[in-house]
Amino acid sequence: MLRSLTDFIAEIAGGGRETAFAENDYRLAAAALLVHVVTIDGVIGSDEMAKLRRLLSYRFSLSEDDAETLLEAAIARDAEAVDLYAFTSVLNRALDEEGRKRIVEMMFEVAYADGGLTEFEDNLVWRAAELLNITSRDRVQIRKNVRDASENGGAE
Numbered sequence: 001m002l003r004s005l006t007d008f009i010a011e012i013a014g015g016g017r018e019t020a021f022a023e024n025d026y027r028l029a030a031a032a033l034l035v036h037v038v039t040i041d042g043v044i045g046s047d048e049m050a051k052l053r054r055l056l057s058y059r060f061s062l063s064e065d066d067a068e069t070l071l072e073a074a075i076a077r078d079a080e081a082v083d084l085y086a087f088t089s090v091l092n093r094a095l096d097e098e099g100r101k102r103i104v105e106m107m108f109e110v111a112y113a114d115g116g117l118t119e120f121e122d123n124l125v126w127r128a129a130e131l132l133n134i135t136s137r138d139r140v141q142i143r144k145n146v147r148d149a150s151e152n153g154g155a156e
Contacts, residue, residue, distance in 0.1 A: 021073045026094035027060050029087040030103050031074030033128055037110045039078070040120045051113035055106050084124075088131035100132040104139060108146035117147070 021028040034055065038048045057067040081087065091103055104125060111121035122143075129139040 021070055023077070024090055026091055027056075027070060028073055028077060029090035029094075030060075030106065031056055031070050032077040032081065033084070033087050033091075033103065034106060034110050035071070035074045035078040036081075036084075037107050037121055037124055040124050041118045043114075045114045047115075048110055048113040052110050055109060059102070059106060084128050084131055088128060091132060097133075100134055101138060101142060103132065104129045104134050105142050105146060108143050109150075112146055112150040115150075117143075 021031075034052050038044055038052055053064075053067055053071060056062060056070055057064060060067070060070070062070060077087075091100060095103070107125045107128060108117070111117050111125065125143070126139065129136075134142075
C-alpha cells in the first residue's frame with residue numbers, strides 16, 4: 001500500500017516508476033510463463049526465483065528494480081490467468097520465431113535452476129512451445145542445450 005501511494009505521489013509529481021508493463025507487453029507475458037514454470041510443481045525454490053530474476057533483468061535489459069516490478073506484475077497475471085493462451089498469443093504477435101525460441105529456452109533455464117526438470121515443468125514447456133509454434137524437434141534441442149549447460153554450470 002505504501003508503495004502504491006508513493007508511486008501515485010511520484011506520478012503526480014512527474015517522476016516515479018516510468019516502467020509500467022501493460023497487459024499486451026510481451027515481457028509481461030514471458031515473465032508470467034516463467035512464473036508459471038517456477039510454481040507448477042508446487043515448490044517455489046530460491047534457486048529458481050533467483051534464476052528468474054536474473055533472466056528477467058538480463059534478457060530484457062532491466063534494472064533490478066524494474067525486473068522486480070515486472071516479476072510482481074507477472075505473479076499477479078499468472079494468478080488470474082485461466083490458460084497459457086493469454087500469454088502465448090501476446091508472444092506470437094510480438095516475437096519472431098527466434099524470439100519465441102528464446103522464451104522456451106528461458107522456461108527451461110528456470111526449470112533446470114534447481115538441478116532438474118520435473119514432469120510438470122517439462123509438460124508445461126511442451127504445451128507452451130506448441131502454442132508458440134515451436135517444433136518438437138526445436139523444443140527437444142533447446143531442452144538438451146539448456147540441460148547440458150546447467151550440468152556444466154552454464155550462464156544466462
